[in-house]
Amino acid sequence: MDVVIENLPFLLRGAYYTLLITIVSMFFGSIIAVFVAVARLKGNRPIRWMARAYVSIIRGTPTLVQIIIVYYGLVDYGIKLQPLTAAYIALSISIGAYLSETLRGALQSIPKGQMEAAYASGMTPVQTMRRIIFPQAIRVAIPPAGNTFIGMLKETSLVSVITVTELLRSSQLLIAQYYVYMPFYISIAIMYWIMSTGFSFLLERLEKRLSIYV
Amino acid sequence: MIKTTALSKSFQQLEVLKEIDVQVNSGEVVAILGPSGSGKSTLLRCFNGLEELTGGSMQVCGVLVDAKQSKKERTKRIRQIRLNTGMVFQQFNLYPHKTVLQNVIEALLIVKKWPKERAVEKGESLLARVGLLEKKDVYPSRLSGGQQQRVAIARALAMEPDLMLFDEPTSSLDPELVDEVLAVIKELAKDGMTMAVVTHEMQFAREVADRIIFMADGVIVEEGKPEAFFTNPETDRAKKFLKKK
Numbered sequence: 001m002d003v004v005i006e007n008l009p010f011l012l013r014g015a016y017y018t019l020l021i022t023i024v025s026m027f028f029g030s031i032i033a034v035f036v037a038v039a040r041l042k043g044n045r046p047i048r049w050m051a052r053a054y055v056s057i058i059r060g061t062p063t064l065v066q067i068i069i070v071y072y073g074l075v076d077y078g079i080k081l082q083p084l085t086a087a088y089i090a091l092s093i094s095i096g097a098y099l100s101e102t103l104r105g106a107l108q109s110i111p112k113g114q115m116e117a118a119y120a121s122g123m124t125p126v127q128t129m130r131r132i133i134f135p136q137a138i139r140v141a142i143p144p145a146g147n148t149f150i151g152m153l154k155e156t157s158l159v160s161v162i163t164v165t166e167l168l169r170s171s172q173l174l175i176a177q178y179y180v181y182m183p184f185y186i187s188i189a190i191m192y193w194i195m196s197t198g199f200s201f202l203l204e205r206l207e208k209r210l211s212i213y214v
Numbered sequence: 215m216i217k218t219t220a221l222s223k224s225f226q227q228l229e230v231l232k233e234i235d236v237q238v239n240s241g242e243v244v245a246i247l248g249p250s251g252s253g254k255s256t257l258l259r260c261f262n263g264l265e266e267l268t269g270g271s272m273q274v275c276g277v278l279v280d281a282k283q284s285k286k287e288r289t290k291r292i293r294q295i296r297l298n299t300g301m302v303f304q305q306f307n308l309y310p311h312k313t314v315l316q317n318v319i320e321a322l323l324i325v326k327k328w329p330k331e332r333a334v335e336k337g338e339s340l341l342a343r344v345g346l347l348e349k350k351d352v353y354p355s356r357l358s359g360g361q362q363q364r365v366a367i368a369r370a371l372a373m374e375p376d377l378m379l380f381d382e383p384t385s386s387l388d389p390e391l392v393d394e395v396l397a398v399i400k401e402l403a404k405d406g407m408t409m410a411v412v413t414h415e416m417q418f419a420r421e422v423a424d425r426i427i428f429m430a431d432g433v434i435v436e437e438g439k440p441e442a443f444f445t446n447p448e449t450d451r452a453k454k455f456l457k458k459k
Contacts, residue, residue, distance in 0.1 A: 113307035
């Protein structure tokens with residue numbers, strides 16, 4: 001156990017990258033999700049079709065394959081990305097597809113009368129979306145999106161294969177140095193658990209805050 | 215205020231409104247009656263463009279909308295109409311994530327871009343008018359159906375409309391809550407507001423309306439003064455309808 005305590009700063013640095021990748025991908029993934037969900041609901045035929053294809057391809061292929069394509073595959077076309085950049089891009093694209101489906105369902109769950117009331121009062125479609133429909137859909141989407149975010153936190157371990165020194169890879173580097181396995185693996189498992197639980201806690205609070213009107 | 219010329223509406227093959235010619239004059243209260251499926255709600259929803267007319271034309275609040283206009287042109291004109299009309303729905307359709315006051319002033323802030331203080335002042339005076347000022351900071355889910363509908367009326371009035379459209383405003387209310395809503399609408403009628411009301415409340419139509427329009431199967435079957443319509447309907451269709459009530 002001493003080796004773990006001795007190397008705790010290194011592991012914490014890995015945990016920091018795990019969190020950073022999670023949050024950055026969540027942020028950009030959410031932006032992608034908004035556009036894709038709206039494209040699928042309001043777009044014309046080619047736009048709807050493209051959005052559908054995106055969701056289908058991402059959800060139908062392993063995240064690990066997507067990460068490897070972005071980092072190693074794009075080299076063939078002369079695109080050589082930093083590992084961390086590749087991780088951000090691959091995971092944002094991945095989470096965006098899952099979140100867009102959640103958001104689409106949430107948007108569709110808002111009764112049509114809400115839109116009609118807003119239109120009848122002279123609001124434009126954009127104003128209606130922003131002020132009336134979205135705020136309600138977000139509340140519906142938060143619990144399932146929370147699950148996606150927690151899944152994301154754990155999936156960041158996949159980017160260890162493209163040499164991003166997040167939590168998992170930090171432990172592997174230490175193991176290669178000290179030749180002990182279990183203490184490091186148990187330690188990072190605990191760290192993942194703490195981070196997931198923290199996330200759940202924050203999401204629950206957010207859910208409560210958004211539910212005051214029910 | 216409203217004048218339609220051969221206004222028609224079909225959903226795919228189904229013709230819901232067949233060449234309707236109808237007129238609502240300024241200051242007039244018109245009750246639209248008819249069995250379900252007669253097209254009365256669809257007609258009302260055409261007036262502010264929630265349903266798109268597929269044939270004919272209409273002039274609402276001085277804006278002409280014609281089925282032959284381009285979609286873009288119609289959208290622009292419909293928006294103009296909406297700025298001058300208020301609508302009250304059967305299901306209230308209050309915004310659940312906004313407080314009572316926020317519901318009332320939303321369009322003032324977003325559409326008319328009024329400063330907050332001015333909008334709040336206006337909103338509070340409207341809530342006082344429908345007797346719900348003390349509820350201004352609660353969310354709609356805490357209100358009874360009757361109270362929600364009164365808030366919805368205040369919300370529709372906030373834009374200072376020239377014309378109010380009511381789509382079965384009491385149909386989803388418990389019987390004991392109907393009167394408080396009708397009282398508010400009567401009050402508006404007394405103040406000279408132009409209104410088109412789709413309703414099943416015969417007594418109310420009789421008391422408040424200046425004119426009855428009776429629809430069935432997508433056409434206007436009969437129209438006239440309430441007294442004449444209720445005591446001595448001309449058509450068999452109207453007689454049958456009134457007998458069932």
